[in-house]
Amino acid sequence: MLFKSSSLFALSLCACDAACQITKTINWSPCTQNGTLPIECGTLTVPLDYVNTNSTATLDLQLVKLSAVKRPKKGSILFNPGGPGIPGRDFIAGSVAPSLLIATGGYHDLIGFDPRLAPLLNSSDTAIGSTWAAKTVFAETCYKNAREIGELVGTGYVARDMMQIVDALGEDGLLRFWGFSYGTALGETVAAMFPHRMDKVVLDGCLNPHLYYAGIDVEGVTDSDKSFDGFFTGCVAHPEACKLARDGLTPADLKQEFYDVLYSLKYEPYVARIDGNATVLDYNVVKGIVLSALYSTSTWPILAAGLHGLVVRNDTELAALVSLQLGIPGGAFPNEGPEAYLGGIRASDVRFRSNNLTSLYPLLEQFFAKSQILGDVLSANLLTYAQWPFRAKGGYTGDFRVKTKHPILFVGSDRDALTPLVSAQNASADFEGSVVLQHGGYGHTSLGQPSLCTAKTIRAYFVNGTLPAPGTKCEPTFGLFSSTTAEQELAPIANFTKRTLGRDEGDEDALLSAMVRLRTWD
Numbered sequence: 001m002l003f004k005s006s007s008l009f010a011l012s013l014c015a016c017d018a019a020c021q022i023t024k025t026i027n028w029s030p031c032t033q034n035g036t037l038p039i040e041c042g043t044l045t046v047p048l049d050y051v052n053t054n055s056t057a058t059l060d061l062q063l064v065k066l067s068a069v070k071r072p073k074k075g076s077i078l079f080n081p082g083g084p085g086i087p088g089r090d091f092i093a094g095s096v097a098p099s100l101l102i103a104t105g106g107y108h109d110l111i112g113f114d115p116r117l118a119p120l121l122n123s124s125d126t127a128i129g130s131t132w133a134a135k136t137v138f139a140e141t142c143y144k145n146a147r148e149i150g151e152l153v154g155t156g157y158v159a160r161d162m163m164q165i166v167d168a169l170g171e172d173g174l175l176r177f178w179g180f181s182y183g184t185a186l187g188e189t190v191a192a193m194f195p196h197r198m199d200k201v202v203l204d205g206c207l208n209p210h211l212y213y214a215g216i217d218v219e220g221v222t223d224s225d226k227s228f229d230g231f232f233t234g235c236v237a238h239p240e241a242c243k244l245a246r247d248g249l250t251p252a253d254l255k256q257e258f259y260d261v262l263y264s265l266k267y268e269p270y271v272a273r274i275d276g277n278a279t280v281l282d283y284n285v286v287k288g289i290v291l292s293a294l295y296s297t298s299t300w301p302i303l304a305a306g307l308h309g310l311v312v313r314n315d316t317e318l319a320a321l322v323s324l325q326l327g328i329p330g331g332a333f334p335n336e337g338p339e340a341y342l343g344g345i346r347a348s349d350v351r352f353r354s355n356n357l358t359s360l361y362p363l364l365e366q367f368f369a370k371s372q373i374l375g376d377v378l379s380a381n382l383l384t385y386a387q388w389p390f391r392a393k394g395g396y397t398g399d400f401r402v403k404t405k406h407p408i409l410f411v412g413s414d415r416d417a418l419t420p421l422v423s424a425q426n427a428s429a430d431f432e433g434s435v436v437l438q439h440g441g442y443g444h445t446s447l448g449q450p451s452l453c454t455a456k457t458i459r460a461y462f463v464n465g466t467l468p469a470p471g472t473k474c475e476p477t478f479g480l481f482s483s484t485t486a487e488q489e490l491a492p493i494a495n496f497t498k499r500t501l502g503r504d505e506g507d508e509d510a511l512l513s514a515m516v517r518l519r520t521w522d
Contacts, residue, residue: 026168028065031093038067039093046164049152051394061161063113064089066097070106075199076169077108077176077462078162080115080183082205084155084345088112099514103455105463108176113165115158117344128364128383132357135383142344143389154348154392159190163197174199174405176462180445181205181419182346184410185212188427189396191404198404200462204411205445206424209400215350215385216363219423221371221378227294227417228373229255230442234297234480235304241481243317244304259372261311262286270310272318279322281310289324291377294417295444296519297480299324304481346381347388349395354386374417400430407433409461409468411454415442435467441476443519449476450515452508459511477512 031041041064048057065076079100081091092100092112100110142150166175176199179187184203191198192209211217232251239245244254262283269282293303306321308314354360360382367379408431412424421438428434437457441449446458453474460466 024168025170026063026165031064037097038069039097040065040067041089044165044168046161048149049393050157050160059116061113061116061165062089063111063165064093066092066101066110066112068107068109069101072107073109074107074463075109075171075174075176076111077104077178077200078111078113078165079177080179080186082181082183083115084182084186085115085117086182087114089114096518099517102510102514103459103518104178105459107463111165111169113161115345116153116161129357131380132383135387138384139387139389146344146390150344150390151348151393153344154395155186155189155345156193156349156392156395158186158345159193159396160394162186162190163194166197172199173197176200178202178204178458178462180447182207184419184427185209187408188400188431191408191431192398192400192402193396195402195404198408199406200465201404201406201408202411202458202461203408203424203427204447204458205416205419206410206412206427207419208423208426209430210426211423212346213350213395215347215352216382217378218363218366218370219420219426220418221367221374222420222422223415224294224371224374224417227415227442228290230415230480231293231300231303232258234300238479238481241301242304243301243308244311257311258307261307270313272315272322274315274319274322279318281318281321285325286310286321287373287377289321291374291417292324294374294442295448297441297443297449297478298519301481345392347385348390348392350385350388352382352385353388357383360386378418400427401432402430403432404434406465407431407435407467409458410434410436411439411446411458412436413439413441413443413446413448415440416444416448418444435470435472437468438471438473439476440473442480447515447519449480450478450512450519451476452512452515453477455511455515456508478516 026042026044028040028042031039041062043060043062045058045060047055048059049055068074079088079091080086081088089112092110097110104110162175162177166173174197175190175194177187177190179202184206187201187203188207188209191201208217208219211219229251232254235242235245235254236249236251249257265281265286266283269280272279272281289306290303293299302320302324305317306319306324309317309319309321363382364379367375369375371378408428410424410428412419412421414421421436424436428436437454439446439451439454441451441454443449446454451474457468457472457474
């Protein structure tokens with residue numbers, strides 16, 4: 001997914017000697033990320049290479065802590081907002097910090113950490129070959145620049161880092177965790193590696209771990225077209241809030257109109273003049289913008305206005321479309337993040353490799369056939385995986401069929417464009433005793449179209465360990481193209497105070513508003 005922040009925190013690398021010792025505790029001190037809440041910063045020194053016992057190199061993980069506001073404290077919850085490679089400190093220390101406290105009940109310290117880090121395919125008749133060549137150059141450049149550490153940034157090592165954090169916290173030795181999108185693959189991995197050390201683990205917007213590590217996740221686009229169809233259906237149902245809607249046009253008409261314009265851009269890109277600047281809108285750009293908007297239904301009125309501008313060639317309206325390139329509301333990150341992180345972490349994790357572009361065509365065709373809107377977007381990842389020069393060390397090689405100390409709560413949306421419900425169901429089938437909460441909304445993860453029912457279920461799980469009954473489904477609280485403004489939705493928690501954060505669990509307005517705020521994380 002697209003990054004919500006341009007700031008990345010570098011990891012400090014050194015060798016263990018008198019000046020650099022592996023620490024088993026975290027020294028917390030006040031930090032400046034958010035001056036109104038009890039946020040502290042800390043570092044934890046961990047091994048750079050867990051497999052090579054002769055290595056003395058280490059790295060410093062950067063962490064932040066948002067302290068609990070209720071008593072008795074119930075330990076700490078670690079977060080991973082997706083990516084892979086998204087800085088977790090930004091998520092905890094940013095503007096949504098109070099919402100996270102409300103969403104989890106307020107009894108836990110919340111911990112964010114920065115994981116160790118180290119063109120679309122169908123835009124023209126030559127796009128696949130051009131992209132393959134670009135990925136070749138990218139892989140060779142990464143090998144040249146990171147050959148000494150390129151195999152040390154995989155998910156298996158991040159999972160070990162998480163357990164180092166758990167140990168350093170000095171609590172009960174158990175992991176509590178809320179992972180979104182790629183964070184679910186991380187959660188599945190750490191749970192399989194350390195099942196006896198899992199407490200409450202929420203995996204929201206799930207990847208199928210078998211397909212994640214295989215590198216050929218056609219299942220991931222199962223509901224992409226259904227999600228995009230919902231955009232057109234919602235538009236026609238609420239023409240007062242959807243600029244694209246016009247008298248006499250059905251959802252199918254609007255969808256066909258969109259694809260007619262989109263495919264014309266392959267051969268005749270449009271140059272818009274926005275705020276005095278020329279901006280090229282071609283097939284790649286428009287598909288990327290649609291992908292961005294599929295993360296949260298809050299962007300759909302903006303997408304509709306922009307697409308109407310594209311249809312009628314109104315540059316003023318097109319400004320709305322271009323604005324969606326600048327950031328994506330929601331807790332997830334399209335196309336698994338910028339290429340450097342996709343390569344460094346996910347491409348190192350996956351088993352798939354090939355040096356023959358022709359051999360990939362049958363796989364690419366599976367993606368194209370599965371989804372008209374995202375098949376070519378997400379299949380581009382295969383061209384990175386195929387040529388990637390590193391294989392992650394210390395990865396999990398089991399079958400994920402484990403029983404965790406406390407059952408996992410999976411959350412799957414039945415209209416998620418990137419992580420379909422079937423992936424949550426398939427993942428849950430491996431973890432004995434786990435339960436899938438079905439979230440009936442659009443958007444990516446449960447944050448894409450908030451539901452009070454979903455929010456209450458997740459909070460009850462963290463606070464009391466209560467799992468929903470199998471088959472439970474929660475419907476979204478706000479409809480598509482809702483006339484309720486963000487300001488109205490956020491009113492109950494517009495002015496955060498410690499008293500606000502300490503509200504009783506029965507305050508549904510505050511909880512729902514917190515989930516809405518998380519949807520617009522920036």
